[in-house]
Structures are given as structure tokens and as C-alpha cells.
Amino acid sequence: MSPTMIAPVVVEENNKYQKGVKHLCDNGLTKVPTKYIWPEPDRPIFTKSDKLTKPKQNLKLPIIDFNELLGPNRSHVLRTIAEACETYGFFQVVNHGMEGDVSRNMIEVCKKFFELPYEERSKYMTSDMSAPVRYGTSFNQNKDNVFCWRDFLKLYAHPLPDYLPYWPSSPSDFRSLAATYATETKEMFEMMVKAIMESLEIDGDDNEAAKELKEGSQMVVVNCYPPCPEPELTLGMPPHSDYGFLTLLLQDDVEGLQILYRDEWVTIDPIPGSFVINVGDHLEIFSNGRYKSVLHRVLVNSTKPRISVASLHSFPLTSVVKPSPKLIDEHNPSQYMDTDFATFLQYISTREPKWKNFLESRKIHHL
Numbered sequence: 614m615s616p617t618m619i620a621p622v623v624v625e626e627n628n629k630y631q632k633g634v635k636h637l638c639d640n641g642l643t644k645v646p647t648k649y650i651w652p653e654p655d656r657p658i659f660t661k662s663d664k665l666t667k668p669k670q671n672l673k674l675p676i677i678d679f680n681e682l683l684g685p686n687r688s689h690v691l692r693t694i695a696e697a698c699e700t701y702g703f704f705q706v707v708n709h710g711m712e713g714d715v716s717r718n719m720i721e722v723c724k725k726f727f728e729l730p731y732e733e734r735s736k737y738m739t740s741d742m743s744a745p746v747r748y749g750t751s752f753n754q755n756k757d758n759v760f761c762w763r764d765f766l767k768l769y770a771h772p773l774p775d776y777l778p779y780w781p782s783s784p785s786d787f788r789s790l791a792a793t794y795a796t797e798t799k800e801m802f803e804m805m806v807k808a809i810m811e812s813l814e815i816d817g818d819d820n821e822a823a824k825e826l827k828e829g830s831q832m833v834v835v836n837c838y839p840p841c842p843e844p845e846l847t848l849g850m851p852p853h854s855d856y857g858f859l860t861l862l863l864q865d866d867v868e869g870l871q872i873l874y875r876d877e878w879v880t881i882d883p884i885p886g887s888f889v890i891n892v893g894d895h896l897e898i899f900s901n902g903r904y905k906s907v908l909h910r911v912l913v914n915s916t917k918p919r920i921s922v923a924s925l926h927s928f929p930l931t932s933v934v935k936p937s938p939k940l941i942d943e944h945n946p947s948q949y950m951d952t953d954f955a956t957f958l959q960y961i962s963t964r965e966p967k968w969k970n971f972l973e974s975r976k977i978h979h980l
């Protein structure tokens with residue numbers, strides 16, 4: 614067959630995957646297409662060559678109770694936060710002040726969004742990373758050789774009035790429910806920043822970083838992982854760290870999130886109504902390496918669809934990200950080069966943002 618005869622078939626095949634996993638599943642599927650099959654060492658099961666033959670138990674992350682954080686036990690809770698950020702890069706929060714209805718409504722309206730006809734969802738499909746709304750699939754669908762079993766909706770969220778008019782107008786209550794959710798996660802983030810600064814013992818009126826973070830960037834990422842006929846062959850999301858300062862993650866009741874802990878993948882138990890909070894690359898840099906931005910990935914399953922909503926917060930897009938001047942001196946020199954979003958965006962446009970490549974590229978190797 615001549616290449617001119619093959620090309621349209623290949624293009625059509627690729628277009629099929631570009632429309633996303635939900636679209637693929639809606640058209641009936643009994644096997645995972647080759648495009649989604651990960652190389653064996655990256656797959657979520659332990660192979661025979663591995664010493665481990667069965668998955669480890671789920672990990673119980675430290676739980677931070679906001680009621681305690683705001684009460685007489687604050688200093689004890691701050692120490693728990695510091696230990697969690699040093700050891701796991703992750704913790705869960707309960708009694709965080711967001712009403713159950715707000716988080717439940719957000720999950721429900723996001724489910725409804727992904728159930729809309731493809732034509733409606735695809736209105737927001739774009740490869741422009743700075744678009745206020747971006748619907749897409751996989752991790753980076755223009756670059757990924759192997760695709761992830763995940764569709765997403767990314768919404769820039771701060772300042773909200775600038776972005777809200779661009780958010781999906783269908784389902785009809787999407788904007789109002791998602792706006793309430795984004796506003797309340799921003800408030801939760803600001804409380805967390807105060808606690809994190811205190812835990813690093815750099816809180817105070819002169820904390821410029823805290824002021825910048827208040828005016829900083831927020832992106833709400835809704836992840837949709839449809840049931841997968843062969844979940845052992847693929848991943849919902851590949852191992853990655855988050856580039857921002859903190860991520861606040863809401864999951865439905867279906868497990869899937871795993872973090873790398875002591876070189877093993879461990880599953881995080883979803884606690885109903887809680888948030889999972891994790892340290893991003895910018896906080897690792899800001900804390901001069903004390904708090905860890907940890908690799909995590911997502912598994913899928915064969916029976917239940919899963920929705921998660923990650924709210925990624927950081928400095929304004931134009932800010933320089935660097936270790937806090939209060940945490941460096943001649944004995945503790947800066948471990949990272951100054952960086953900014955532009956550098957990050959340039960980096961990921963040329964490479965696959967997998968593993969910890971970006972953060973590694975910013976490290977200073979002292980002699």
C-alpha cells in the first residue's frame with residue numbers, strides 16, 4: 614500500500630483519540646486501544662520481575678482538622694503540617710469550612726458536563742495553554758506518545774470576574790456552582806498559606822510572598838476518568854509533580870490517586886468530604902527544599918467512573934519564584950535557581966512534563 618493510501622487512515626485513527634476517552638467509551642469498547650497501553654514498567658501492576666507481587670496497603674495520610682488549627686492546639690497542628698510536607702508532600706484536611714453541598718454540587722455538575730454530547734464539550738477544545746477554558750484529553754495530547762485514560766476541563770479562576778464569562782454555559786448551573794467552589798477553595802488556600810508560612814516560621818506582616826500568593830494564579834482542573842476495560846494496561850495520569858505552590862484536590866468516593874512514598878506507589882484512601890492537599894514545585898523551591906513536591910499518578914478501574922477536581926494555586930504568572938530570603942543564609946545557600954511561569958511554560962512546550970524534570974532543571978548543584 615502506498616503512504617498516500619495509509620495516511621488518511623492514520624489521521625482518522627489519531628483524530629478518534631484526540632476526541633477523548635469519554636467519546637471513545639460512548640462508542641463502545643471492550644479492549645484498551647494500543648494508543649493507551651503503557652510500557653510494562655510503567656503499568657500499575659507489579660510484574661514478575663518485581664520483587665513485590667501484590668500492591669501495598671493504602672496509605673493513611675496525616676489528617677489536619679481545621680477546627681483544631683484554629684483552636685488552642687494550633688502549634689501542634691502546625692508541626693503535623695510541617696512533618697507531612699517534609700515526609701509525604703501530602704496531607705488531608707477535614708472540617709475545612711466548605712459546606713458539603715458546595716463540594717457535592719461541584720462534583721455533580723462536573724459529571725453532568727462530561728455527560729454532555731461531544732459537540733458541546735468540544736467547543737472548549739484548544740491547544741492554546743493560555744486559553745481561559747481548555748477541554749482536552751490525556752496529559753499533553755499534542756505530545757504524548759502513549760495516551761492517558763483521562764479527559765479534563767481546565768478553568769483559569771483568578772481573578773474570577775475576568776474568566777467567568779468564558780466558562781462553560783452548559784449545564785446551565787455550571788458557572789454559578791463552579792464559581793462558588795473556586796471562591797471557597799481560594800479562601801481555603803489562603804488559610805493554608807498562613808499555616809504553611811507559620812510552619813516554616815516565616816509568618817509576619819513583612820511576608821511579601823503571602824501577599825503575592827493572595828493575588829496569585831488559580832486554575833481549577835476537572836479530571837474525568839471513565840471506567841476502563843483493562844485498567845492494568847494504562848494510567849489515568851502518569852507520574853508527575855504539580856508546578857504550583859499548593860494543590861487542593863477534591864475526589865469523589867472512588868479511589869485512584871497514588872503517591873510515591875519510599876520508592877513505592879501507595880494509594881490514598883478518599884475520605885468523604887475531605888480535601889487532599891499537596892506541595893507543588895513552587896513551594897519546594899520557596900521552602901528551599903524543606904517541603905517536598907512529590908510524584909503522584911492516577912489509576913483507573915473497570916467499573917466506576919471517577920471525577921476529581923484539583924485547584925492549583927501559586928504566585929502571579931509574572932512573579933519570580935525563588936527560595937524565601939528568610940530561609941537562606943551562608944550556611945543554607947539557595948538550592949534552586951530563580952524561576953517563573955514563562956520559563957516553566959517554555960520548558961513544558963519542548964518536553965514531556967513527566968517525572969520531576971522541571972524541578973530538577975532548576976536545582977543548583979553545590980560543590
Ligand SMILES: O=C(O)CCC(=O)C(=O)O
Binds near residue numbers: 834836855870909
Ligand atoms: O485525580 C487525581 O486524584 C489527581 C489529579 C492530579 O494529579 C492532577 O490534576 O494534577
